[in-house]
Amino acid sequence: RKEVEQDPGPFNVPEGATVAFNCTYSNSASQSFFWYRQDCRKEPKLLMSVYSSGNEDGRFTAQLNRASQYISLLIRDSKLSDSATYLCVVNFGNEKLTFGTGTRLTIIP
């Protein structure tokens, strides 16, 4: 089993809709969690960190469920510019940052 797993998609969502992704991780001792966004043929960029109490940044909401060992990303009122691949990242401790395989999102006009 991979240490960090995501549904690869693709998710094809109409503009304005709400979409959510989950990411599961294998190690209950994992220390910190992030969502990154990657556009085609570019380097990944930090979208947001994920905090234990959940956190929001504009249209984006991240949640952490330590008991079930998953993190989630919710995007509200989706825009065409949200089309990208979304990658979850888990710090398993000692600075070992592991990426999920990514979820590809396409927003349809």
Added chain:
Amino acid sequence: NAGVTQTPKFQVLKTGQSMTLQCAQDMNHNSMYWYRQDPGMGLRLIYYSASEGTTDKGEVPNGYNVSRLNKREFSLRLESAAPSQTSVYFCASRTGGGGKLFFGSGTQLSVL
């Protein structure tokens, strides 16, 4: 500000050739990373260095070696390239303790 500088951007090798990918960061970061990205596979960790003088294996270290030359530089070496190492390679760094990853722009490597 340069951030993370990765060279070369493109490289074509023949099977069995060797090469070194260079990475340097000017942000005084403690941690540095090498990832490879293949279609449908996400980014897979090859090696990482949590601090100057230390290196550790990631998910896919076989066929690679690394050197943390100093705090700024972290190189990745392919001693005998194989077609399975055709990939896009990303170097990254961060401060450690929760800071975000800063990435280089990637190296597209093809092994024929």
